[in-house]
Amino acid sequence: MAIGTPVSSRRRSTTGLDLVVETDGLATHDVQTWPPRVTKLLCLVGGGVLVLFVVYLGIGHWRGAVQWQRFRDAAAVVQAEFDARESSRPALWGEAIGGRAWPHYERAFALLSVSSDDGYLPYLARIEGRRLAGVTNTERLREGPPPAEVIADNAPALAALREGAHSTDGRRLMDWSAGFNLRIQNMLTARHLANAGVLTAIVAASDGDGQQAVQRLLDVLQLGRDLAQSPLLVEQMIGFAVMQIGSWMTIEWSNLLRHLDADALGVFAVGLARLDAALPLAPNWIATEAVLLAHHVSHVVANSDDSLTGRAWETWRYGFSPRLALAQHGLNQLQLATRAQALCSGRDAVDVVAIERLFAETAASSNPATRLLTPNLAAALTTRLRAVASLRLLRMAVQHAVGEDIAPLPDPSGGVLEWAIDAQGDAEFWSDKHRGLARVRVPK
Numbered sequence: 001m002a003i004g005t006p007v008s009s010r011r012r013s014t015t016g017l018d019l020v021v022e023t024d025g026l027a028t029h030d031v032q033t034w035p036p037r038v039t040k041l042l043c044l045v046g047g048g049v050l051v052l053f054v055v056y057l058g059i060g061h062w063r064g065a066v067q068w069q070r071f072r073d074a075a076a077v078v079q080a081e082f083d084a085r086e087s088s089r090p091a092l093w094g095e096a097i098g099g100r101a102w103p104h105y106e107r108a109f110a111l112l113s114v115s116s117d118d119g120y121l122p123y124l125a126r127i128e129g130r131r132l133a134g135v136t137n138t139e140r141l142r143e144g145p146p147p148a149e150v151i152a153d154n155a156p157a158l159a160a161l162r163e164g165a166h167s168t169d170g171r172r173l174m175d176w177s178a179g180f181n182l183r184i185q186n187m188l189t190a191r192h193l194a195n196a197g198v199l200t201a202i203v204a205a206s207d208g209d210g211q212q213a214v215q216r217l218l219d220v221l222q223l224g225r226d227l228a229q230s231p232l233l234v235e236q237m238i239g240f241a242v243m244q245i246g247s248w249m250t251i252e253w254s255n256l257l258r259h260l261d262a263d264a265l266g267v268f269a270v271g272l273a274r275l276d277a278a279l280p281l282a283p284n285w286i287a288t289e290a291v292l293l294a295h296h297v298s299h300v301v302a303n304s305d306d307s308l309t310g311r312a313w314e315t316w317r318y319g320f321s322p323r324l325a326l327a328q329h330g331l332n333q334l335q336l337a338t339r340a341q342a343l344c345s346g347r348d349a350v351d352v353v354a355i356e357r358l359f360a361e362t363a364a365s366s367n368p369a370t371r372l373l374t375p376n377l378a379a380a381l382t383t384r385l386r387a388v389a390s391l392r393l394l395r396m397a398v399q400h401a402v403g404e405d406i407a408p409l410p411d412p413s414g415g416v417l418e419w420a421i422d423a424q425g426d427a428e429f430w431s432d433k434h435r436g437l438a439r440v441r442v443p444k
Helices: 036-084 102-111 120-133 147-153 155-166 176-181 187-206 210-228 233-246 248-254 262-277 285-300 312-318 322-343 352-363 368-402
Strands: 007-012 018-023 028-033 418-421 427-430 439-442
Touching: 036 285, 036 322, 102 155, 102 187, 102 210, 120 147, 120 187, 120 248, 147 155, 147 187, 155 187, 155 210, 176 285, 187 210, 187 233, 187 248, 210 233, 210 262, 233 248, 233 368, 248 368, 248 439, 262 368, 285 322, 322 352, 322 368, 352 368, 368 418, 368 427, 368 439
Parallel strands: none
Antiparallel strands: 007 018, 018 028, 418 427, 427 439
């Protein structure tokens, strides 16, 4: 026998395992092997686990198909209800002209001048507002065209905005089938259009044309209202930002109310009341996002089992089926929408504590996508309530500017809105629920 050739022998170890003794001519090694009966048992157990795993995957796939169809059917009902809802709203001043508002808004966005793209419009609005209020400007001056030129450049855009604000139908044009690939209104463009309206209003007030000032502001607020009624959560947030630019932020910049005559203040008061009445505290903003999810996965994503809920291993509790996880998330979202709507049925205020409790329960859900959704929904509701509170505070400030007794309005988050007038005659209005965020100050 050659040196280095292994020689094997078998003996029983003290643990019950077979030991194969291999001798290579230089050293001896013990190699443990399982007895045949143990090996057979391990194969049986492994095969059983594999069969159970395949069955689990099959059940997950089957349940995914069933639940996904159930989700699509429920989303179709919500979509039909949304498309059939009443979409008309009143003009905030003057006469309504009929037709749809969104084509006019799109034209207004397209007609904005180039100077609106670099932040120059909000800068001019702040400067002119401080000049109207008699407040010393501490902001660094920027080079650019004068206000009159900027206003003239944006006059066509503001004319289109006026047509949209006076159209009867304020509903956003929706292509549901695009899912989350639906084109979302650009936030900066909407803000620039709002600032163009605010700048024009401030300059008009400086020139003594209070009616023109109020009309421009109400047009901006109508745009904000229509954006805030969009089924897209992002556009709702943009709408509230536009409303804030056109309302209390304008007052803070310019003390505009002190520069309006009684007739202009009367038009402003009526328009703000109409806006308040046409702005629900909590539309079905949860359900429409679920509808978009159903369309997105069904018609946009090439493979509906692609990871929209995370990596595949995160869906183990759904039979490793992302489709089932998505369907369950969508059904949870629709159920959440139904429960939230029941808590938001009040016209003057919503039960914020109950809604926060509902969101907390939802956040404890085992579905990762559902857990991630609730902070966005809570932020959207808070933003809406703060915007409505600011709107009502402005209504109270207009009452004060007219010289009427102030009628306290309900705080949309509960209770009533507060106000105080100091010894110098300066008035301040605020919400205890949104202190520091919903506040209007009107110097004497």
